[in-house]
Amino acid sequence: MIEKKVSIADPGPLGLAAFALTTFVLSCVNAHLVPPSIAAVFLTAGLFYGGLAQLLAGMWEFRKGNTFAATAFTSYGAFWVSLSSMVYFELTGVLKFGTDANIATGLFLVAWTIFTFYMWIGTFRLNRILNITFSLLLITFILLDLTEFKIISGPIAGYFGIATAFAAWYGSAAGILNPLFNQDILPVGEFKANRESLQKTA
Numbered sequence: 198m199i200e201k202k203v204s205i206a207d208p209g210p211l212g213l214a215a216f217a218l219t220t221f222v223l224s225c226v227n228a229h230l231v232p233p234s235i236a237a238v239f240l241t242a243g244l245f246y247g248g249l250a251q252l253l254a255g256m257w258e259f260r261k262g263n264t265f266a267a268t269a270f271t272s273y274g275a276f277w278v279s280l281s282s283m284v285y286f287e288l289t290g291v292l293k294f295g296t297d298a299n300i301a302t303g304l305f306l307v308a309w310t311i312f313t314f315y316m317w318i319g320t321f322r323l324n325r326i327l328n329i330t331f332s333l334l335l336i337t338f339i340l341l342d343l344t345e346f347k348i349i350s351g352p353i354a355g356y357f358g359i360a361t362a363f364a365a366w367y368g369s370a371a372g373i374l375n376p377l378f379n380q381d382i383l384p385v386g387e388f389k390a391n392r393e394s395l396q397k398t399a
Contacts, residue, residue, distance in 0.1 A: 208253070208257035208266075208270070209254070217369060218366075222239045224356075240281045255268070268316070313338050326367055328388075
């Protein structure tokens with residue numbers, strides 16, 4: 198019996214859009230562009246779009262056999278669920294870090310910085326827009342680490358987060374528009390080594 202191969206749509210644009218929107222919302226808070234009283238606005242986005250939608254995109258990337266994208270989307274989806282839950286539980290008094298709250302958040306972010314670092318290395322085998330997105334994300338995490346541990350202060354991490362969000366939105370838009378118009382309306386910049394590898398396997 199011949200097994201019929203099932204093709205699914207590209208989940209990448211969804212995952213990038215979910216990541217971008219949630220990053221943008223939180224980064225606007227971190228950049229002090231909105232009143233601190235609405236800081237918790239990112240919770241629902243973090244749980245359901247940045248969290249759930251990215252987790253689903255990650256599972257579909259596993260189905261497509263894309264290990265990098267599957268690991269990235271699933272992990273960062275879980276990041277948003279974890280961060281949103283941590284903030285919610287702290288606000289409601291379930292978690293009581295007290296004066297050590299910045300250390301708890303800092304440790305959490307340092308761990309994600311390590312993960313982002315080796316994922317960033319992987320983007321050098323993909324395309325320039327993903328490399329730019331992960332480069333900005335890595336810088337954002339480092340700045341957030343330094344902020345939480347009170348080594349630096351100010352909104353700079355938020356500004357880099359906003360830049361990260363727009364880079365991810367660009368990648369998402371390219372994944373939607375380029376196939377629809379059957380041309381590179383938004384070039385993503387394939388690396389030479391990656392192009393040659395694709396040509397050999399074509």
